[in-house]
Amino acid sequence: DAKTTQPPSMDCAEGRAANLPCNHSTISGNEYVYWYRQIHSQGPQYIIHGLKNNETNEMASLIITEDRKSSTLILPHATLRDTAVYYCIARNAGNNRKLIWGLGTSLAVNP
Amino acid sequence: NAGVMQNPRHLVRRRGQEARLRCSPMKGHSHVYWYRQLPEEGLKFMVYLQKENIIDESGMPKERFSAEFPKEGPSILRIQQVVRGDSAAYFCASSPPGSGRAGEQYFGPGTRLTVT
Numbered sequence: 625d626a627k628t629t630q631p632p633s634m635d636c637a638e639g640r641a642a643n644l645p646c647n648h649s650t651i652s653g654n655e656y657v658y659w660y661r662q663i664h665s666q667g668p669q670y671i672i673h674g675l676k677n678n679e680t681n682e683m684a685s686l687i688i689t690e691d692r693k694s695s696t697l698i699l700p701h702a703t704l705r706d707t708a709v710y711y712c713i714a715r716n717a718g719n720n721r722k723l724i725w726g727l728g729t730s731l732a733v734n735p
Numbered sequence: 736n737a738g739v740m741q742n743p744r745h746l747v748r749r750r751g752q753e754a755r756l757r758c759s760p761m762k763g764h765s766h767v768y769w770y771r772q773l774p775e776e777g778l779k780f781m782v783y784l785q786k787e788n789i790i791d792e793s794g795m796p797k798e799r800f801s802a803e804f805p806k807e808g809p810s811i812l813r814i815q816q817v818v819r820g821d822s823a824a825y826f827c828a829s830s831p832p833g834s835g836r837a838g839e840q841y842f843g844p845g846t847r848l849t850v851t
Contacts, residue, residue: 658838667739667826667842668778715838721766721830722791723840725778 626651626714630729636706638735642699646712649693655716657688658723659697661708668711671697702733737762739843740809741827747849748817756812756846760829767810768840769802772824784810817850824848 629647636642648657658673672679672686674695679686685698699706711728740759748754760767769781780794784804795802799817804810814821824847828840 656838662778665824665845667828667844668840670839670841673838713838721838722768722780722783722794723770723778723838724780725770727777 625716625724626655628712628714628726630710630712630726632727633730633732635732635734636699636702638704638733639701642702642706642731642733644697644699644710644712644729644731645694646697647694648712648714651692651714652716655714657686657695658713658715659684659686660711660713660723661706662711662728663705663708671710702731704733704735707731707733739827739829739841741825741843741846743846744844745847745849747851749851750818751816754814754817754821754848756814756825756827756848758810758812758827758829758843760810760827761831761841764829764831764841766830766832767804768828768830769810769812770826770828772826772845774823778826781812814848817848819850822848822850 626648656673656675659671660668662668671683672681674686674688688695709728709730742757767784770778772778782795782802783791787806799815801813824845826842826845828842830840
């Protein structure tokens with residue numbers, strides 16, 4: 625699975641959009657980009673994933689660049705409850721189903 | 736649809752005792768994963784199981800740790816002769832069938848093991 629790089633921390637004002645970047649410059653053609661988050665002491669939560677098209681669900685939007693070397697997770701209207709560590713994971717679509725976790729981005733949403 | 740259930744939520748064991756952690760996957764999910772998170776560290780994969788089969792145990796310590804997912808009942812992570820270094824949060828996750836959704840893993844609340 626391709627290595628991903630994320631900034632260690634970010635701040636966002638409550639009510640504003642939070643844009644979390646992820647670099648995956650060595651991603652291969654059959655690797656998806658997954659986003660998870662972990663709110664303090666809780667189990668990680670699946671957010672969204674995509675291959676090459678932009679994706680949107682009730683939680684967030686995922687924008688993947690045309691060359692697929694980077695992506696951005698967008699929380700359109702961040703709330704205090706969105707304060708968490710956000711993980712970007714590039715994962716092969718094959719049968720090996722484990723997730724390899726990096727250090728993620730610690731997002732602080734401030735009032 | 737109930738989420739992934741783990742019990743107990745907190746477990747205290749003395750050194751040398753056994754710890755048994757249970758995980759019931761989401762309804763319709765036949766794939767179970769165990770991860771460990773040491774204090775102030777990231778999640779580390781331990782083992783991936785399907786019903787009655789261990790598919791990938793590359794993250795399991797060679798000794799004292801075992802996992803099973805029987806045909807009936809929850810998945811069990813068993814740690815024999817616990818040591819202080821086993822103190823951690825243990826998370827179970829499950830995923831739906833279908834390779835296209837293999838990365839969608841849904842996590843339980845975790846079991847926090849403290850070894851005294």
